[in-house]
Amino acid sequence: xxxxxxxxxxxETPPRLIGGRDRTTGRIVFxxxxxxxxxxxxxxRKGTLWSWTVQRxxxxxxxxxxPDAFTPWAVGYVELPGETIVEARIVGVEFDSLxxxxxxxxxxxxxxxxxxxxxxxxxxxxASANR
Amino acid sequence: MSDVCIVGIGIHPFGRTDGLSGVxxxxxxxxxxxxxxxxxxxxxxxxxxxxxxxxxxxxMVDRLGLTGVQFINVRNGCAAGGSALFSAxxxxxxxxxxxxxxxxxxxxxxxxxxxxxSEYNLPDWYxxxxxxxxxxxxxxxxxxxxxxxxxxxxxxxxxxxxAFRNAVHAPHAWRxxxxxxxxxxxxxMVSDPYSKFxxxxxxxxxxxxxxxxxxxxxxxxxPLIRLKAATMRTRPPGSFEVFAPSIDVDRGGSATNxxxxxxxxxxxxxxxxxxxxxxxxxxxxAEIMHMAENGFCRDGEQEQWLAEGRTEIxxxxxxxxxxxxxxxxxxxxxxxxxxxxxxxxxxxxxxxxRQVPGEPKTAYSHVYGAPGVSAVTIxxx
Numbered sequence: 001x002x003x004x005x006x007x008x009x010x011x012e013t014p015p016r017l018i019g020g021r022d023r024t025t026g027r028i029v030f031x032x033x034x035x036x037x038x039x040x041x042x043x044x045r046k047g048t049l050w051s052w053t054v055q056r057x058x059x060x061x062x063x064x065x066x067p068d069a070f071t072p073w074a075v076g077y078v079e080l081p082g083e084t085i086v087e088a089r090i091v092g093v094e095f096d097s098l099x100x101x102x103x104x105x106x107x108x109x110x111x112x113x114x115x116x117x118x119x120x121x122x123x124x125x126x127a128s129a130n131r
Numbered sequence: 132m133s134d135v136c137i138v139g140i141g142i143h144p145f146g147r148t149d150g151l152s153g154v155x156x157x158x159x160x161x162x163x164x165x166x167x168x169x170x171x172x173x174x175x176x177x178x179x180x181x182x183x184x185x186x187x188x189x190x191m192v193d194r195l196g197l198t199g200v201q202f203i204n205v206r207n208g209c210a211a212g213g214s215a216l217f218s219a220x221x222x223x224x225x226x227x228x229x230x231x232x233x234x235x236x237x238x239x240x241x242x243x244x245x246x247x248x249s250e251y252n253l254p255d256w257y258x259x260x261x262x263x264x265x266x267x268x269x270x271x272x273x274x275x276x277x278x279x280x281x282x283x284x285x286x287x288x289x290x291x292x293x294a295f296r297n298a299v300h301a302p303h304a305w306r307x308x309x310x311x312x313x314x315x316x317x318x319x320m321v322s323d324p325y326s327k328f329x330x331x332x333x334x335x336x337x338x339x340x341x342x343x344x345x346x347x348x349x350x351x352x353x354p355l356i357r358l359k360a361a362t363m364r365t366r367p368p369g370s371f372e373v374f375a376p377s378i379d380v381d382r383g384g385s386a387t388n389x390x391x392x393x394x395x396x397x398x399x400x401x402x403x404x405x406x407x408x409x410x411x412x413x414x415x416x417a418e419i420m421h422m423a424e425n426g427f428c429r430d431g432e433q434e435q436w437l438a439e440g441r442t443e444i445x446x447x448x449x450x451x452x453x454x455x456x457x458x459x460x461x462x463x464x465x466x467x468x469x470x471x472x473x474x475x476x477x478x479x480x481x482x483x484x485r486q487v488p489g490e491p492k493t494a495y496s497h498v499y500g501a502p503g504v505s506a507v508t509i510x511x512x
Contacts, residue, residue: 004256004259004260005254005255005256008256019377027379028380029376029377029379030376030377031254031376031377050275050378051271051272051274051275051278052271052274052323053267053270053271053274053322053323053324054320054322054323055261055264055267055322056319056320056321056322056323057321059261059263059264060245062247062258063247063248063255063257063258063259063263064258064259064260064261064263065259065260066259066260066261073261075261075262075267075271076271077271077275077378079380080380081380082380083380084377084378084379084380085377085378085379085380086376086377087262087375087376087377087378089260095323100274100275100278111259111260119259121256121260
């Protein structure tokens, strides 16, 4: 399966997210912006939940390209210490168990779990549940 | 520099108006404002118009009269109306003009706003993955804020309860039925922690304000309602805004912080000198956070403020006296001007069942929009 866009993940196993580092100020953002000002910066895979919510209705298409059949999903911001706070799906945890500060680790999930060739999007899962 | 006064106000009721376009609703508001000021359209020397989704405001001249008037269109997210007003007052303050118009209107389809990544300098995948949604951002922002500052979900509910209760007395509001607190708290969730009664809906409506120099206002014989400050600012480093794929770990202030501080400086008064405030409440937590971002209380104090009713119409600082965005809905271009309209009504003492007691002399408005813009005004009678 392919990532939803090029330049989001490194080729490693497991992959890391590719952020961008401002060559002048050192500020790190995600994703890496086009142009000379930012250099690609592989982000650490582990962080903590900074904030979250649950998307309880199907986003409009366009631009949403997910499946027509909708089940609510968690989305949050994950703090990668000293780097940046990235927005991503939060998976592998019941909505009721989501807690700000919980340890999380990067993974990838299909945008449409039912489609064999679905695009992969960034997600974070509880760190302890991975291995 | 001349003081700027508001000498005429007009509004087309917010909500859903089948058969009238956004421009139509703007024209209704302009005619009402002209009547209120006691002037005819040809007297208007310039106009700034705000609309996000309902067409170019300047096209309304074919309805109002082809006078050749200078008419500039403004598009600044949810701060569009506030930005139009900011621009209009500059034209008078500079001494260039004596009499002008700020108008805003909009008409959005049902459901969430149709935002596209390319309009916000974001990659397409961000929208494809389902993140191009304002409700997600607002929910994440309040979730963090509640965690950090001890705000309860019940307090979020109290804000909505107050909004619908105030709107009963506002003829221009969309939702004018009171909703009990338990119904608000137990309603279906849209984006946790927000239930459906804690978000406003995209809507329709139009607002017009006629601005005049002090000299002109005196000629017109209108009570002097002075625009003591009108500011508009964009985001500083470390802010957390709508449509953010990432946020800086070094946390900073907000567009609201600096627009607000500017406004208080310009007006020469502090938050304690404000008698009534309209704060952007696209969702109930926004009102909570904006109380602090605008300097009216410290982070976390809102819990007590709401429990004690300090933001009720009879309270120490009445907030969103016409029900705000929660009850009026949000037509983007008109929303910030509705707040100023409501403030003028309050300062004139014409609020009826929602009138703030004690003849308020100062009024504050604040509007926030994507991707991190805020506009603030302070009025004084």
